[in-house]
Amino acid sequence: MTVIEKTSLIGKGVPKLDAPKKVSGEARYVQDIELPGMLHGKILRSERVHARILSIDTSAAKNLPGVHAVITAADTPGVPLGHGQDNPPLKGDRVRSMRDEVAAVAAETEAIAEEALALIRVEYEDLPAVFSPAAALLDDAPILHQKHPDNIPFTYEYGHGDVALGERESDVIIEDTFELHFVTHCCLGVSGVVARFDPEGNLTVYSQTQMPFLYKKEIAPVVGVAPEKIRVLQPAIGGGFGSKLDIYPFEPIAIFLARKTGRPVKLVFTREEEFIASPTRQPVVLTLRSGVKRDGTLTFRDARTLHDNGAYTSWGATTPFVIMQTISSLYRLPHCRYRTTVVYTNNPYSGSFRGFGNLQATFAVESHMDKLAEAVGMDPLAFRLRNAQKTGETTLQGMVFRSCGFSECLTTAAESSEFLEKRALYERYRKQSGPIRRGIGIASLLHVGGGAKIYRSDGCGTILKMDDYGHVTVLTGASEIGQGSETVIAQFVAEELGLPISWVSVVNDDSEITPWDVGVHASRTTFVAGNSAQRAARKAREKILRAAAENLGARAEELDLRRGHVVRAESGESLVELPRLLRSLHFAEKSDLVMTTEYYEPPSVAQDREFKGDVSASYAFGTHVVELEVDTETGVIRILEVTAAHDVGRVINALGIEGQIEGGVAMGMGYTLSEHLLVEKGVVQNPSFRDYKIVTAPEMPEVKMHFIESHDPEGPSGAKGVGEAPAICIPAAIANALANATGKRFYELPLTPEKVLRRLKDSRADR
């Protein structure tokens, strides 16, 4: 008798399924796609920040041998792109930023296309330009879009309780203003696309999108192709981080060129172009005014933010949705008001970037929280614990915390890092001689962890099929952008069906065969796609067990699936090998296959007009403690250790979560310390990795990780999302550590040595 013990894949460090392809160079990225007859596209961008286009002469470019097409706005339908519907792929009469697309070329080689660009003559008439939101709000500011003569495409207002009452209840009130800068994604794989039409007018796009189904819908009217005639293929994606949530002009431009030439067209950015013409995290000015009672209870918060939208409106303009969550609900807050203005400028336009406003918001809120704690004589940990919400609470914005490991995150990170002890010690160190100071800082975060009902459906579809040999193919709508969704999905399926992980393969790269999913955003994939896959697998399991029970003359509930066998649940005795059972089902008189489908829609609701509602099916929490060293003579900061505690619901893949945390720490450190897209009068000054510094290996500190398992009742096996979270509270934790080290607060990022030194020499104790 073969006895098979029950084992589980949940929580195990299952290696990433697509890693063998990626380590061997076999994985194909969009840059690697070659199609027969393929041409190469290039875009001519504006030479002015704000100007009228008087004329475009493309004749010399068209005559260059090897050039197949040169297009301008006149060759396109002119339907604008983007969340604000204000961004025509090619600009006809006016440019509003340096990245603006004026013309495009398709040629036999990239070199010929480049040469052709240089032959295009554009005549401009300069217009007055504006480069800061504050200036763009002045009465006599230049107007960017006639539809918005005030330069304001969006405003948001939110409130709960009564701020005036909150003020009266406060013993201390503090107001702070924080200023955040331009940074950009720096995906290692630059932007690119391949577009191809077949003779029936069907369009195939090899795209890097992280939202393949919304992509079809959004791009269809812009390129004049019905969505049902568009097939989106997603080759391996060389980094997303939110940058592939929006559609950018280069994609419809490649499609126009493919249509015009009748040939496949590939359009890939240079790295310089990637810095100049891909999205940014929006610069935000945040002003927070908060009150607290002497016993440490928060009373109210009145917040204003001002966003530099750049010249066009992407989904990035909706980051106030996330910012207001942190402002209203990271802590229990009886009274809250939040007002924000999103403002057009002639700067590069902002997009979506991991954390989606939450790095900015959390930097402000968590720096501010340390000051409030100090004002009432509490330590930062006790003050946060006092105001932290618990499982079962509903915030006044309407978010229901069905599982909330926030307090555990705070205490675990603090204890593990010896936060309180070191904080007291380092405060004493300030009086010592020598330039080196040490500091330790704490900061926490709230982020959606179970999707976000921003779109009408936040669901994900799964189609599951089993072959005669027990191999499972899972077709999922969820896109893989490096985060490991395919592995987690396979784990859920293998777990339900009692199979080794190697028996499961995941197909996730072809809109023609995968079912709908809203896309990779809002840290939703493990939660939503995981739930969908798990439920599809449960249906398959039930079917298999029913068939087995019938064949074996047993009851289905007495049986279990383990390591490719049907076993007696109690004893583990193998009754039949699963492939044999599947074949007996397939080739029976009444033959059948195991094939199931599931569409999982999380039980969240769209926010109402007042931005209230339980927008996610689960919420993620986390606390980071940062320990650092600062040289007060050079201003150089060295991060020594990061202790991260995350409420992940339940660990599905420990290695995957660690990868998200370590990567998030690096990204958060870059944002805080060294990354700055320098935009001077609308022009990017540092479009290369030489001058734009992302974190490198030697800069990485020790990263200690703790997973808090709050077992979310709706999460698949209790899990919640953790993709964006690890980057979010690093900036505030660093700034708080720096305050501990130096006694000075920092209100602007990045904390470059120059900025740190200037602030340290500033004789004001605080501003």
Next chain:
Amino acid sequence: MSLEQKIELVLNGRKTTLSIPVEMSALTLLRDVLELTGTKRGCDEGECGACTILVDGVSMNACLLFAVDCDGRAVTTIEGLSTVDGLSPLQRLFVEKWAVQCGFCTPGMILQGTYLLSRNKDMSVTDIERGIEGNLCRCTGYKKIVEAIREAAEER
């Protein structure tokens, strides 16, 4: 027409002879002529390390190297590290340790790691971190990459 030159190199263990434009980079030769697309173009200016290859066993940025300078030398790309029967020990460790996310930096990172392993017997974590400083990764925070290289060093 640009000037062409005939070169002969040992590419992933096979003698290869071809005629190429003198101004062509090794990266363009590998990717666009020889269709070895495992070598990635991340910046084309020697800043990101995604195109790292081994030339006579030494790691180099293929984007900064003229293809003609591969003449008479042995070139190893990521495709040369594995066979249909299996991955190299370092490739396998990258898989096991989850040292790969989007994977775009991975081939260059593995070749740089392979180079470091060939040079140093006892590498500290700091040595490895410094050794891969020129290879940028935006996903992983480098920790698992360093761990994979360290474990490969221990395994030998």
